[in-house]
Amino acid sequence: GAVVSQHPSWVICKSGTSVKIECRSLDFQATTMFWYRQFPKQSLMLMATSNEGSKATYEQGVEKDKFLINHASLTLSTLTVTSAHPEDSSFYICSATKGLPPYNEQFFGPGTRLTVL
Amino acid sequence: QKEVEQDPGPLSVPEGAIVSLNCTYSNSAFQYFMWYRQYSRKGPELLMYTYSSGNKEDGRFTAQVDKSSKYISLFIRDSQPSDSATYLCAMSEGLNFNKFYFGSGTKLNVKP
Secondary structure, X not given: XXXXXXXXXXXXXXXXXXXXXXEEEOOOOOOEEEEEEEOOOOOEEEEEEEEOOOOOEEOOOOOOOOXXXXXXXXXXXXXXXXXXXXXXXXXXXXXEEOOOOOOOOEEEOOOEEEEEO | OOOEEEOOOOEEEEOOOOEEEEEEEOOOOEEEEEEEEEOOOOOOEEEEEEEXXXXXXXXXXXXXXXXXOOEEEEEEOOOOHHHOEEEEEEEEEOOOOXXXXXXXXXXXXXXX
């Protein structure tokens, strides 16, 4: 199997605080991990791509200093939303790949629902 | 223009019906085409994966890719209430496989 977990599954925080979300590949080593954001009734929007031991590559329009990504090991990546504001409320989903191109299926985590009050 | 267009629905069908879900795209470089199923408040799970044009069948599911028309389809035969979910198409280029471009998803409701 290829299982990806996320923690927490949901979090509520006050405006101005920081929130850390963990993404773990449970039964495989992930060569690459991805962070997505999904608004209600909208598609998944890629925020950043991260490889273990190197800096994340952010998509255009995504603030690096606001969404800090740390890919500490081949099984763990974290996304920290710094100084969160209500507009950061969203569903955050990570995915991980275990293969190399040209075929590297993405396995998705269950998502983390963030609500900023 | 979005890279990938998908009718958001919702699509409501009776149990046992054949369901057709579709996406169109604009980037002719896309070579890998995927269909994901996403239940409410859950992460997407891969249903079907197709490379280039053609058909692929897996049980009640059939994926079709027509690169000349930039059009992909997912057919679900003998639909079941448990098929009720949002279906997302995704695609990527051959040389930069990592980046997926997703459709907005079609919400399907199969009524018993």
